Amino acid sequence: MTTGRADIAARVGEILRDHADAEGPLLPVLHDIQAAFGHIPPDALPMLAEALNISRAEVHGVVSFYHDFREHPPGRHVLKLCRAEACQAMGADALADRARARLGVDWHGTTGDGAVTLEPVFCLGLCACGPAAMVDGRLVGRLDAPGLEALLDGVAA
Amino acid sequence: MRVFVPRDAAARSLGADDVAAAVAAEAARRGLDLTLVRNGSRGMVWLEPLLEVETPAGRMAFGPMTAAEVPALFDADSGAHPKALGLTEALPWMARQTRLTFARVGVTDPLSLDDYRAHGGLAGLARAREIGPEAVVAEVSVSGLRGRGGAGFPTGIKWQTVAAAAGERKYIVCNADEGDSGTFADRMLMEGDPFCLIEGMAIAGLAVGAGKGFVYIRSEYPDAIAVMQAAVQIAREDGLLGPAFDIEIRVGAGAYVCGEETSLLNSLEGKRGVVRAKPPLPALEGFMGRPTVVNNVISLATVPVILAKGAGFYRDFGLGRSRGTIPLQIAGNVRFGGLFEAAFGLTLAEIVDDIAGGTATGRPVKAVQVGGPLGAYFPRALFDTPFGYEDYAAKDGLIGHAGIVVFDDTADMLRQARFAMEFCAIESCGKCTPCRIGAVRGVETIDRIARGDAAAIPLLTDLCATMKAGSLCALGGFTPYPVMSALTHFPDDFAPLKEAAA
Numbered sequence: 251m252t253t254g255r256a257d258i259a260a261r262v263g264e265i266l267r268d269h270a271d272a273e274g275p276l277l278p279v280l281h282d283i284q285a286a287f288g289h290i291p292p293d294a295l296p297m298l299a300e301a302l303n304i305s306r307a308e309v310h311g312v313v314s315f316y317h318d319f320r321e322h323p324p325g326r327h328v329l330k331l332c333r334a335e336a337c338q339a340m341g342a343d344a345l346a347d348r349a350r351a352r353l354g355v356d357w358h359g360t361t362g363d364g365a366v367t368l369e370p371v372f373c374l375g376l377c378a379c380g381p382a383a384m385v386d387g388r389l390v391g392r393l394d395a396p397g398l399e400a401l402l403d404g405v406a407a
Numbered sequence: 408m409r410v411f412v413p414r415d416a417a418a419r420s421l422g423a424d425d426v427a428a429a430v431a432a433e434a435a436r437r438g439l440d441l442t443l444v445r446n447g448s449r450g451m452v453w454l455e456p457l458l459e460v461e462t463p464a465g466r467m468a469f470g471p472m473t474a475a476e477v478p479a480l481f482d483a484d485s486g487a488h489p490k491a492l493g494l495t496e497a498l499p500w501m502a503r504q505t506r507l508t509f510a511r512v513g514v515t516d517p518l519s520l521d522d523y524r525a526h527g528g529l530a531g532l533a534r535a536r537e538i539g540p541e542a543v544v545a546e547v548s549v550s551g552l553r554g555r556g557g558a559g560f561p562t563g564i565k566w567q568t569v570a571a572a573a574g575e576r577k578y579i580v581c582n583a584d585e586g587d588s589g590t591f592a593d594r595m596l597m598e599g600d601p602f603c604l605i606e607g608m609a610i611a612g613l614a615v616g617a618g619k620g621f622v623y624i625r626s627e628y629p630d631a632i633a634v635m636q637a638a639v640q641i642a643r644e645d646g647l648l649g650p651a652f653d654i655e656i657r658v659g660a661g662a663y664v665c666g667e668e669t670s671l672l673n674s675l676e677g678k679r680g681v682v683r684a685k686p687p688l689p690a691l692e693g694f695m696g697r698p699t700v701v702n703n704v705i706s707l708a709t710v711p712v713i714l715a716k717g718a719g720f721y722r723d724f725g726l727g728r729s730r731g732t733i734p735l736q737i738a739g740n741v742r743f744g745g746l747f748e749a750a751f752g753l754t755l756a757e758i759v760d761d762i763a764g765g766t767a768t769g770r771p772v773k774a775v776q777v778g779g780p781l782g783a784y785f786p787r788a789l790f791d792t793p794f795g796y797e798d799y800a801a802k803d804g805l806i807g808h809a810g811i812v813v814f815d816d817t818a819d820m821l822r823q824a825r826f827a828m829e830f831c832a833i834e835s836c837g838k839c840t841p842c843r844i845g846a847v848r849g850v851e852t853i854d855r856i857a858r859g860d861a862a863a864i865p866l867l868t869d870l871c872a873t874m875k876a877g878s879l880c881a882l883g884g885f886t887p888y889p890v891m892s893a894l895t896h897f898p899d900d901f902a903p904l905k906e907a908a909a
Contacts, residue, residue, distance in 0.1 A: 272655075273676075273694075273695060274678075274694075276678075277657065278658070281626075308678075315680060315836075316661055316680070317661035334589075335780060335812050336738040336812045337588070338823075338826070339738075339812055340740055372586065372830065372834070373587070373588045373627065374416075374420075375591040375594040375627065375628060377588060377590065377812065378417065378591070378746075379417055379420060379744065380739070382420065389416055391417060391421045392421060
């Protein structure tokens with residue numbers, strides 16, 4: 251299902267109004283837009299530029315600068331694996347290799363059936379119980395190979 | 408009867424929610440009148456989920472708990488429970504600490520202002536109101552508190568600069584963009600004692616004449632964001648926050664460089680998180696060009712205890728110019744990982760061998776990265792280094808935000824050096840050339856070394872010197888620390904052609 255331009259305009263308008271009094275509202279606005287649509291629809295950019303009195307290039311610059319903001323919808327599930335040092339020390343690299351092999355995608359890729367998007371994350375603050383992962387917002391500590399397989403089974407649908 | 412099961416993200420990642428649900432279900436089944444408190448973590452992550460039961464003798468600890476082990480807790484002799492650990496406060500990890508900043512974390516209900524007050528909360532703010540702004544700044548200066556985010560700049564001087572700056576609108580910005588791997592003190596503090604941070608920010612606002620505060624929390628910390636948002640709401644309803652000083656929670660968007668203060672300010676203003684040249688200092692031209700205090704979570708959360716107990720009390724802990732306590736975050740491949748707050752001065756050997764109990768894998772320790780992804784890798788030969796800002800600088804390292812990541816002897820230090828460059832390339836804001844281009848060239852140069860090209864080693868050294876001297880901020884400027892320390896202390900891993908068949 252795609253979201254129509256009119257729906258986007260209506261929802262983005264509401265979000266902009268929610269943040270009308272904020273100082274420097276662009277990031278909170280973008281977070282809300284992504285929460286509403288799963289990504290930042292290209293049609294939203296001119297509206298933001300107009301409302302915030304900045305150029306479309308500036309809005310695009312902000313959206314593309316931050317790793318969090320997606321220009322396309324993700325898969326039905328998002329699996330984030332920590333790639334940072336503390337998790338590396340506990341074998342995160344091997345888990346990442348395993349996940350990429352089983353899913354058949356590299357970092358930022360989405361499986362062909364649209365089930366899973368695999369994303370790297372640099373630290374979830376679970377450094378004393380690594381390797382760490384986040385599945386659809388749920389944190390998982392002390393991940394091992396069987397645990398990863400179970401996670402992947404869970405998001406296969 | 409009160410039972411505590413942490414709501415801390417680390418505990419939850421290890422099943423605390425299931426344990427909490429099992430406690431509630433079992434209490435209902437037995438018809439017990441039980442209060443379940445979702446506290447912060449005590450910091451003993453290897454024991455999480457750590458459940459505590461309040462008894463007349465004190466709080467008894469059980470861990471690491473599973474939901475299946477919950478029912479046995481309610482049987483006659485819970486002391487015989489297989490996961491019984493005895494009194495929490497008597498556990499060696501707890502008994503050895505000096506908990507000043509983290510005094511309440513894991514003890515109280517994070518979202519109960521009554522609990523906060525009952526455990527000494529708001530005493531610092533009350534004294535600050537009593538002694539007035541100038542005396543507050545003086546107190547913070549005398550305490551010797553330095554920026555706990557990593558830079559170690561004296562907090563009192565920063566506050567003094569903002570207090571003296573002209574301007575009707577000033578801001579307090581709390582840097583909660585704790586992106587360094589191996590660090591989680593900010594997260595634990597926000598999830599476990601959010602009012603402490605709010606109090607610290609209110610004191611800062613009073614000291615410098617700021618009416619508005621922001622907490623910029625990284626998006627990778629959804630639990631901390633939720634707790635802080637709830638705490639701010641509670642503080643408003645209580646009147647602790649209001650027209651005189653209010654706080655807004657802002658969420659980052661996955662850019663590591665936004666932990667750098669000027670990049671954070673740009674991000675807060677809704678711009679790309681590129682670094683600003685200094686001067687002007689944020690203290691004079693910060694958020695929206697106005698005078699702004701930018702302090703780390705731990706710096707701000709330490710202010711209440713300094714005000715409550717006095718600058719002298721705090722300053723009496725520590726060594727040299729590193730005064731007070733530091734929440735060490737012991738992480739990576741360790742037997743006992745977690746948060747350990749102690750006075751400055753512990754040696755790395757004490758931290759790694761003694762407190763952390765060596766590696767989780769049981770293999771020998773090869774290297775310890777102190778201070779996050781921009782910190783140096785220390786070999787065992789440097790384990791006598793005492794924990795302090797100047798002491799680490801003297802060994803070409805840094806304490807950063809006090810994250811300590813332990814690696815066993817399977818670590819390949821060339822690979823770690825390559826990762827440091829790769830990380831810098833991914834996270835560079837792109838403003839300055841040494842960082843933007845240097846990091847990419849760094850990866851390529853290390854790949855040449857890995858292929859056996861010894862001529863690339865001096866090239867790497869030269870590149871690191873350029874990045875260190877020429878980068879605009881610590882991202883490009885400090886990436887040489889992990890790279891050069893790996894090269895200097897573990898030359899065997901960089902030896903040309905590590906041939907197995909030779």
